[in-house]
Amino acid sequence: MRRLIALAGLLAIAGCGDDATVSGGDGSDRPQVVVSAASSMKEALTSCAPRFQDGEVRLQFAGSDELAAQIRQGAPVDVFAAASTKLPDALASEGKLEAPVEFASNRLVLAVPAADGKVTSLDDLAQAGVKLVIGAEGVPVGDYTRDVLAQLGPARSDAILANVRSNEPDVKGVVGKLTQGAADAGFVYVTDVNATDGKLKAIELPADLDATATYAAGVVAAAREPEAAEAFVDDLLAGGCHDALLAAGFTEP
Amino acid sequence: MRRGWFAAALALALAIVLTFLTLPVVAIFVQQPPGDLVAALGEEGALDALWLSLRTTAAALAFILGVGTPAAYLLATRRFRGRAVLITLIELPLVLPPAVAGIALLAVAGDLHLGLSLTTAGVVVALTFVSAPFYLRQAIAAFEAVDPTLLDASRTLGASAARTFWRIAIPTALPGLVAGTALALGRALGEFGATLMFAGSFQGITQTVPLAIYDRFATDFTDALALSAVLVAVSAAILLAVKLVRGPDVLGGAAR
Numbered sequence: 178m179r180r181l182i183a184l185a186g187l188l189a190i191a192g193c194g195d196d197a198t199v200s201g202g203d204g205s206d207r208p209q210v211v212v213s214a215a216s217s218m219k220e221a222l223t224s225c226a227p228r229f230q231d232g233e234v235r236l237q238f239a240g241s242d243e244l245a246a247q248i249r250q251g252a253p254v255d256v257f258a259a260a261s262t263k264l265p266d267a268l269a270s271e272g273k274l275e276a277p278v279e280f281a282s283n284r285l286v287l288a289v290p291a292a293d294g295k296v297t298s299l300d301d302l303a304q305a306g307v308k309l310v311i312g313a314e315g316v317p318v319g320d321y322t323r324d325v326l327a328q329l330g331p332a333r334s335d336a337i338l339a340n341v342r343s344n345e346p347d348v349k350g351v352v353g354k355l356t357q358g359a360a361d362a363g364f365v366y367v368t369d370v371n372a373t374d375g376k377l378k379a380i381e382l383p384a385d386l387d388a389t390a391t392y393a394a395g396v397v398a399a400a401r402e403p404e405a406a407e408a409f410v411d412d413l414l415a416g417g418c419h420d421a422l423l424a425a426g427f428t429e430p
Numbered sequence: 431m432r433r434g435w436f437a438a439a440l441a442l443a444l445a446i447v448l449t450f451l452t453l454p455v456v457a458i459f460v461q462q463p464p465g466d467l468v469a470a471l472g473e474e475g476a477l478d479a480l481w482l483s484l485r486t487t488a489a490a491l492a493f494i495l496g497v498g499t500p501a502a503y504l505l506a507t508r509r510f511r512g513r514a515v516l517i518t519l520i521e522l523p524l525v526l527p528p529a530v531a532g533i534a535l536l537a538v539a540g541d542l543h544l545g546l547s548l549t550t551a552g553v554v555v556a557l558t559f560v561s562a563p564f565y566l567r568q569a570i571a572a573f574e575a576v577d578p579t580l581l582d583a584s585r586t587l588g589a590s591a592a593r594t595f596w597r598i599a600i601p602t603a604l605p606g607l608v609a610g611t612a613l614a615l616g617r618a619l620g621e622f623g624a625t626l627m628f629a630g631s632f633q634g635i636t637q638t639v640p641l642a643i644y645d646r647f648a649t650d651f652t653d654a655l656a657l658s659a660v661l662v663a664v665s666a667a668i669l670l671a672v673k674l675v676r677g678p679d680v681l682g683g684a685a686r
Contacts, residue, residue, distance in 0.1 A: 240648065242648035242649060243647070243648045245648065246647060246648035246649075246651070308548060310548070310630065313631065313645055314649075315648060315649040316648075341632065342548040342549075342630060342632055342635070342636075343548050343629075343630025343631050343632050343636065344630075344631050344632060344633075344637075344645070345630065345631065346626070346631065346644060346645065350626070350630075353627070354547075354548070354630060357536045357537075357540055357547075358540045359536060359539075359540070359547035359548055359628075359630070360548065
């Protein structure tokens with residue numbers, strides 16, 4: 178009996194977090210859309226979300242793989258916008274996500290602190306003493322990095338990976354280590370370099386390497402606001418947020 | 431009748447507290463079969479993380495005990511202007527968010543060109559920074575509680591100040607020192623935010639157990655659970671060991 182009461186108490190506490198609708202400034206109830214988005218879209222989506230018409234957007238940013246794991250564990254999320262097609266496809270095949278759509282592309286670059294001349298090209302990365310920071314395996318930016326390096330052949334790839342000092346859980350971790358001068362170089366998206374206001378410098382990768390990252394989004398199957406969620410995905414495809422992404426340096430998928 | 435109602439309310443409150451605090455910990459052990467958890471620990475990266483956590487925590491504790499004990503003794507036994515300010519400064523990392531600690535360490539290491547970030551030594555620095563105040567606070571309180579007449583008697587009988595410190599102050603304050611060590615040990619083992627920001631995450635170099643848990647939770651939940659289970663077991667063992675060795679009151683407050 179006592180256990181039941183305790184359980185009821187827990188449920189009551191859990192119920193307090195259940196605020197799917199929020200009151201708009203004009204007194205009407207607008208649906209709240211919870212969007213889990215890849216860290217690399219932080220600046221762009223933060224700027225466009227307040228202008229979204231069909232609901233109040235609540236954004237949370239992290240590595241796409243973490244966000245996918247949260248959705249898999251039942252986190253109350255309406256939209257999943259990932260820095261890859263792989264993670265949304267995997268969730269969709271598990272029945273956790275409606276059919277994902279590709280809405281933007283990004284480009285992997287080699288980023289270095291603007292004031293630091295230690296690394297000026299891909300070839301410098303294999304030199305002894307270079308501190309390289311990349312995304313962890315399983316995180317989209319980390320997987321893209323390893324894909325790009327694999328295109329260089331095992332000898333060059335291994336020499337470069339030997340200089341890796343940290344596998345960061347999301348792309349902002351890589352950016353942070355570079356802007357703080359803790360590392361000499363890292364692989365990030367070109368949009369991340371644009372967002373640092375000149376603190377970082379992008380070194381473009383050779384044109385013969387495929388360094389494209391395709392972003393895909395979908396409505397979470399258990400979404401509490403599926404219509405508003407669908408509208409937000411449309412906005413990513415061709416609306417205010419799509420424009421904001423292009424302005425931040427993303428390109429058409 | 432009224433008293434019976436009140437007793438039931440107290441029991442209910444306790445039941446809620448117990449459920450709330452133990453349910454998530456129990457879930458770590460029951461979500462996967464125990465065999466899977468043990469097998470996951472055999473994975474090379476998990477052992478690397480455990481070994482690294484042990485080494486870095488031991489190094490941080492050695493430093494904290496070696497330097498912190500005399501420093502705490504000085505602060506506890508001398509009265510001088512600015513003492514309260516000093517103690518507050520020492521205790522500050524206790525209430526700092528780990529992310530702030532990480533940023534602060536990055537900033538100071540960058541300014542001084544220490545080359546500690548992204549290294550194992552950097553992990554030790556992060557652990558020391560966040561866990562030292564836990565020991566210092568307890569140690570200062572423990573030394574303050576030592577009866578000054580004991581120390582005076584020792585000096586009067588001809589023992590040097592150093593000998594008095596070793597033979598009288600430390601043994602008398604020992605329960606408090608042990609409690610402080612346990613708190614610092616627990617805090618260091620669990621350190622996450624400052625380590626990730628300052629030292630990064632690299633298997634065998636800077637990826638301690640909490641970082642390894644974070645690294646795996648998206649891709650391999652079973653591995654993350656297994657490492658979490660180890661941390662739960664180690665933390666429980668620390669708590670129990672201290673209580674068994676020094677009596678149940680040791681973690682309660684300052685020094686008796």
